[in-house]
Amino acid sequence: VNGEQLTFDFSRSDAQTRGFLNSPFANTASVCFQSLFACIGATIPINAGSLRLISIVAPEGSIVHCRPPAPTTACTLLTCAAITDAIWIALAQAIPAQAQSGWGRRCAPMTAGFNPRTRRRFVCTHHNCKGGSGATEGFDGWNHTGPVSNMGGSRATDPEIFELAYPYTLLQYEFAPDTGGAGKWRGGMGVIIRWRVEASDVECVTVGSGMLEETRAFGLLGAAPGSLPTMQITS
Numbered sequence: 001v002n003g004e005q006l007t008f009d010f011s012r013s014d015a016q017t018r019g020f021l022n023s024p025f026a027n028t029a030s031v032c033f034q035s036l037f038a039c040i041g042a043t044i045p046i047n048a049g050s051l052r053l054i055s056i057v058a059p060e061g062s063i064v065h066c067r068p069p070a071p072t073t074a075c076t077l078l079t080c081a082a083i084t085d086a087i088w089i090a091l092a093q094a095i096p097a098q099a100q101s102g103w104g105r106r107c108a109p110m111t112a113g114f115n116p117r118t119r120r121r122f123v124c125t126h127h128n129c130k131g132g133s134g135a136t137e138g139f140d141g142w143n144h145t146g147p148v149s150n151m152g153g154s155r156a157t158d159p160e161i162f163e164l165a166y167p168y169t170l171l172q173y174e175f176a177p178d179t180g181g182a183g184k185w186r187g188g189m190g191v192i193i194r195w196r197v198e199a200s201d202v203e204c205v206t207v208g209s210g211m212l213e214e215t216r217a218f219g220l221l222g223a224a225p226g227s228l229p230t231m232q233i234t235s
Contacts, residue, residue: 001094007055008032008087013062022066023075023083028058031080031149035087038151039098039136078209080149081105085218088134092220097137101181102217103148104131104190107210107229113202115167124166128156128173131210131229132180132188134217141180141188147208167199176227183223190229206231 001007016022023031032054037046044050058065064083066072085102092099108129115122133141133152145152159170172194180187209215210229217226 004053005055006036006053007057009057010062010064011057011059013058013064016061016063016066016070018071020071020073021063021075021079022070022072023064023079024072025056025058025060025065027072027075027080028064028083029056031083032056032087034151035084036091039088039091039095039100041098077106077147077149077207081147081209081215084148089218089220096221099220100136101134101141101187101220101223102226103133103141103146104188104217104226104229105210105212105215106147106149106208107131107231108207109204109231110207111166111202111204113167113199116199117167122166124168125207126157127154128162128191128193129229130154130156131190131217131226134220134226135181135183135185135187135223138185140185143175143180143188144191145188162195167197167202168195169198170195179227181217181219181224181226183219183221185223187217187219187223187226190227204233 033051037044061067088099108126110125112123130144130146132143133145135141142152144156147154159173162168163170172192174192175189176192179190216228219225
């Protein structure tokens with residue numbers, strides 16, 4: 001911070017990668033604005049006047065300002081979360097009462113196959129597999145929300161719609177106790193969800209980085225971190 005000017009400096013970021021985590025400058029700028037305004041309050045308008053005071057240093061060719069034809073598929077999810085975490089940890093040094101603790105990272109399957117009941121192919125993005133948001137001064141985190149890239153705007157699929165649309169039977173869907181980081185104000189809880197597959201040859205891919213220790217939701221001001229998600233396939 002320099003007077004009224006606020007600068008986000010990513011000059012030490014790694015070079016762009018061969019993987020799909022690269023962030024175009026527009027995405028990086030959007031994440032900076034979102035992460036900042038999520039902490040400093042809803043009374044400050046997001047307009048040309050407020051944005052004029054914000055500068056972003058992001059070297060071209062880096063993972064936060066990639067050059068074409070860099071793959072960017074996951075930048076709005078995984079790289080967004082990493083940028084947000086870095087900003088909130090930095091803001092916690094200046095405005096600890098307004099900064100947010102880490103949110104649970106995305107970690108969920110996407111499945112596809114043939115539904116024998118509807119006799120149609122299907123693709124399912126499992127939005128029901130969500131962690132919680134981080135706590136902030138005076139407030140517990142939200143349970144079963146996220147990811148941070150849309151500030152909790154990802155809706156969970158209604159259980160009955162889930163069973164109607166896909167060849168799955170839902171067996172368990174409930175809050176997972178003690179998964180939010182403990183503290184004076186705790187982080188939001190994730191869920192336990194189990195379903196039985198009622199079809200053969202279903203393909204599955206895991207989306208997100210949530211199972212990595214490096215992405216564990218961090219606590220602030222002495223609070224404990226959140227839990228890491230796990231996934232299991234049983235027969």
